[in-house]
Amino acid sequence: MATVTYDKATRVYPGSETPAVDQLDIQIEDGEFLVLVGPSGCGKSTSLRMLAGLEDVNGGSIHIGDRDVTHLPPKDRDIAMVFQNYALYPHMTVAQNMGFALKIAGVNKTDIRTKVEEAAKILDLTEYLDRKPKALSGGQRQRVAMGRAIVREPQVFLMDEPLSNLDAKLRVQTRTQIAGLQRRLGVTTVYVTHDQVEAMTMGDRVAVLKDGLLQQIDSPRNMYDKPANLFVAGFIGSPAMNLVEVPITDGGVKFGNSVVPVERGALTEAQNKGDSNVVVGCRPEHFAVVREGGSEAALAKADENAAAGLAVTVNVVEETGADAYVYGTAEIGGEVKDLVIRVDSRDVPEKGSKLRVEPKPGETHVFATGSGERLSD
Numbered sequence: 001m002a003t004v005t006y007d008k009a010t011r012v013y014p015g016s017e018t019p020a021v022d023q024l025d026i027q028i029e030d031g032e033f034l035v036l037v038g039p040s041g042c043g044k045s046t047s048l049r050m051l052a053g054l055e056d057v058n059g060g061s062i063h064i065g066d067r068d069v070t071h072l073p074p075k076d077r078d079i080a081m082v083f084q085n086y087a088l089y090p091h092m093t094v095a096q097n098m099g100f101a102l103k104i105a106g107v108n109k110t111d112i113r114t115k116v117e118e119a120a121k122i123l124d125l126t127e128y129l130d131r132k133p134k135a136l137s138g139g140q141r142q143r144v145a146m147g148r149a150i151v152r153e154p155q156v157f158l159m160d161e162p163l164s165n166l167d168a169k170l171r172v173q174t175r176t177q178i179a180g181l182q183r184r185l186g187v188t189t190v191y192v193t194h195d196q197v198e199a200m201t202m203g204d205r206v207a208v209l210k211d212g213l214l215q216q217i218d219s220p221r222n223m224y225d226k227p228a229n230l231f232v233a234g235f236i237g238s239p240a241m242n243l244v245e246v247p248i249t250d251g252g253v254k255f256g257n258s259v260v261p262v263e264r265g266a267l268t269e270a271q272n273k274g275d276s277n278v279v280v281g282c283r284p285e286h287f288a289v290v291r292e293g294g295s296e297a298a299l300a301k302a303d304e305n306a307a308a309g310l311a312v313t314v315n316v317v318e319e320t321g322a323d324a325y326v327y328g329t330a331e332i333g334g335e336v337k338d339l340v341i342r343v344d345s346r347d348v349p350e351k352g353s354k355l356r357v358e359p360k361p362g363e364t365h366v367f368a369t370g371s372g373e374r375l376s377d
C-alpha cells in the first residue's frame with residue numbers, strides 16, 4: 001500500500017498543441033479509492049496510463065509512496081491494472097490466468113496455487129478455476145481480471161472502466177463488490193469512469209477532469225453539495241442541476257415573480273466584479289412546487305402564492321418508480337429555459353399543465369456568469 005502523488009504531471013501527445021493532461025496535481029492517500037471522472041476526451045485514461053507507465057510524462061512528476069516513478073518502466077512500479085476488456089488469455093484456465101504474473105515473476109508453484117485459491121475464494125471463483133474464459137459469463141470474466149490484480153498484492157490498483165462491458169444490473173452489483181473488496185484489501189486504487197453515478201457511489205474521493213484540467217477533487221458529498229464551478233455543477237447529478245442566469249436584485253435574485261434570497265456574500269462578490277447577473281443553480285429535488293389544478297390543499301396554496309415563483313409548463317413527466325421528474329419550460333428574463341423538477345411520484349401533474357416553482361430556502365448555488373466559479377459558500 002502507498003500514497004500516490006501527481007505533481008504538475010503533464011502529457012502532451014506528439015503532434016498535439018494542447019496537453020491531454022495539464023499540470024495535474026493530486027495527492028491520493030494510502031488505501032484511498034480515488035475515481036477520475038469526466039466526459040470523453042477529458043484526459044482520465046491518459047492520467048491513469050501515466051501512473052501505469054504506459055504513457056510518457058512530459059512535465060512534472062509522479063510518486064508512489066516516496067518513490068519517484070515518473071520514468072520507471074511499468075513492471076517496476078508495483079501496480080496492477082484492470083482493463084476495460086479484461087485482457088484474459090483465452091487458451092489459459094482461470095487459475096492460469098490469475099497466476100500468470102506470479103509465474104513470470106518466478107514465484108514457486110505452491111505459493112502461486114495458495115494465492116490463486118485465496119483470491120478465488122474472495123471473488124467467488126473457486127468452482128471456475130479450471131474453466132477457460134470463453135466458458136464464463138461477463139461478470140465472472142471481470143472477477144478473473146480482478147483476481148489477477150489481487151494475487152500480485154500490488155501497492156496500487158489501477159482500473160480503467162472495468163465495468164463497461166457488463167449489463168446495467170450486473171454493473172450495479174459489481175460496483176458494490178469492487179468497492180467492498182477494495183475497502184477490505186485496503187489497497188490504494190485509482191479508478192477511471194465516465195459514469196458519474198459510478199464515481200459518486202464508489203469513490204472515497206472523486207476528481208473531475210475537463211479538457212485535461214482538474215476541476216475539483218472532493219468527497220462525493222461535497223462534490224454534490226458544493227460544486228466548485230458550473231462545469232462540475234452540470235456534470236455531477238442526474239438529472240442535472242438546473243442552471244439559470246438571473247439578475248441580482250435587492251435581497252436576492254429575481255426568479256420569475258419572486259425574489260429568491262441567496263447568500264449576500266456571493267452577490268456582493270459578483271457585484272464587485274461588475275456583474276449585474278449571476279447563474280443560480282438548483283437541483284431538481286430542491287424546488288418547492290405548487291401545482292395549479294391539483295388537490296384542494298395545493299389549490300389553496302396556489303392561490304396564496306398566485307403571483308409567487310416561476311410558472312413552468314409541463315412538457316414530459318418521467319416516472320422512475322420511486323421518483324417522478326417533470327421536464328418543463330419557463331420564461332426567465334425573456335428567454336424560454338428548460339427545467340427539470342422532481343415531484344411527488346404519487347401526485348404527478350398532467351402534460352401541458354402548469355406548476356409554480358421556487359427554489360427551497362438555502363438550496364441554491366450561485367456562480368459567476370463569466371468564469372463560472374462558485375460564489376456561494
Ligand SMILES: Nc1ncnc2c1ncn2[C@@H]1O[C@H](COP(=O)(O)OP(=O)(O)OP(=O)(O)O)[C@@H](O)[C@H]1O
Pocket residue numbers: 013014016020038039040041042043044045046047194
Ligand atoms: N495516443 C494518442 N495520440 C494522440 N492523442 C491522444 C492519444 N490518446 C489520447 N489522445 C487525446 O488526448 C485527449 C485525452 O484522451 P483520453 O483517452 O485520456 O481521454 P478520456 O477522458 O479517457 O476519454 P474516454 O472516456 O473517451 O476514454 C483526447 O483529446 C484524445 O484525443
